[in-house]
Amino acid sequence: MFLRLHRLAAALLLSIFCISSSAAANPGTAVQKKFEPETLNYKVMYKWGLINKQAGHASLALTHDSRHYHAQLTAASEPWADKFFKVRDTLNGRMTYADFTPLFYEKIAHEGKDHKHDVVRYDYSVPGTVSAKCTRKVTSKGQAKVDEEREMQSEGAAVDMLTSFYYMRRLPFNEWIPGHINKIDIFSGKRKELLSITYNGIEDVDIDGRRIPAYHVTFTFTSKGGAKTSDDMEAWIAADESRIPLRMEGNLPVGKVRCFFTGKSKAPSKK
Numbered sequence: 001m002f003l004r005l006h007r008l009a010a011a012l013l014l015s016i017f018c019i020s021s022s023a024a025a026n027p028g029t030a031v032q033k034k035f036e037p038e039t040l041n042y043k044v045m046y047k048w049g050l051i052n053k054q055a056g057h058a059s060l061a062l063t064h065d066s067r068h069y070h071a072q073l074t075a076a077s078e079p080w081a082d083k084f085f086k087v088r089d090t091l092n093g094r095m096t097y098a099d100f101t102p103l104f105y106e107k108i109a110h111e112g113k114d115h116k117h118d119v120v121r122y123d124y125s126v127p128g129t130v131s132a133k134c135t136r137k138v139t140s141k142g143q144a145k146v147d148e149e150r151e152m153q154s155e156g157a158a159v160d161m162l163t164s165f166y167y168m169r170r171l172p173f174n175e176w177i178p179g180h181i182n183k184i185d186i187f188s189g190k191r192k193e194l195l196s197i198t199y200n201g202i203e204d205v206d207i208d209g210r211r212i213p214a215y216h217v218t219f220t221f222t223s224k225g226g227a228k229t230s231d232d233m234e235a236w237i238a239a240d241e242s243r244i245p246l247r248m249e250g251n252l253p254v255g256k257v258r259c260f261f262t263g264k265s266k267a268p269s270k271k
Contacts, residue, residue: 118189
């Protein structure tokens with residue numbers, strides 16, 4: 001259940017919304033927006049029949065200096081859920097301040113008895129191509145299970161599970177019609193996937209008793225052969241200048257996980 005927290009909070013909590021190199025290569029595909037230092041907070045709810053219980057929480061902090069944006073997503077399961085499967089995850093990312101081009105991504109995951117560490121370092125030395133050196137280490141009960149290195153490549157643009165959040169927040173939803181699909185490659189330490197973002201139109205979403213207009217989108221992840229690597233996820237992004245993801249949800253074998261925005265606070269700027 002908690003393994004979905006990454007994609008529902010980082011999809012992040014694509015999310016999942018960043019200008020990245022995609023907008024640099026195709027200026028017309030993104031809203032030209034800067035983000036001030038901020039922290040976005042979320043609660044993760046488990047829903048199954050009459051059961052509707054908070055299973056975890058997540059925060060996404062963004063700061064910047066004169067050259068870079070620095071993002072960090074932290075996620076954790078609640079104490080009651082720790083008894084079944086404990087999650088303490090941190091995602092770190094660095095992007096250019098000029099256009100959110102991703103430069104570095106790191107995922108440090110403590111899930112159950114496993115510790116995972118993924119790193120993606122981007123390379124733009126070949127015009128029109130995004131390359132990345134990726135490493136992945138997994139240990140379980142102190143014993144090494146995985147120690148891998150691989151290179152990935154994409155034509156034009158690529159993001160990861162953290163910078164994808166800012167990629168989506170800058171997409172021109174207001175110019176699209178329902179059914180429009182935007183695609184971009186997404187890198188992890190494990191593999192390259194194709195992320196398809198389908199625009200479904202504007203809907204009102206209930207957040208703590210308030211009805212807020214939001215862009216409804218569907219996220220689909222597929223492998224090189226076109227097979228789905230996970231179930232689709234749904235997200236609702238505020239249809240205003242903030243473009244904050246307000247709600248995300250995905251199905252589980254039993255029940256579903258829902259992620260709700262609970263508030264925003266200002267993060268300190270990096271000098």
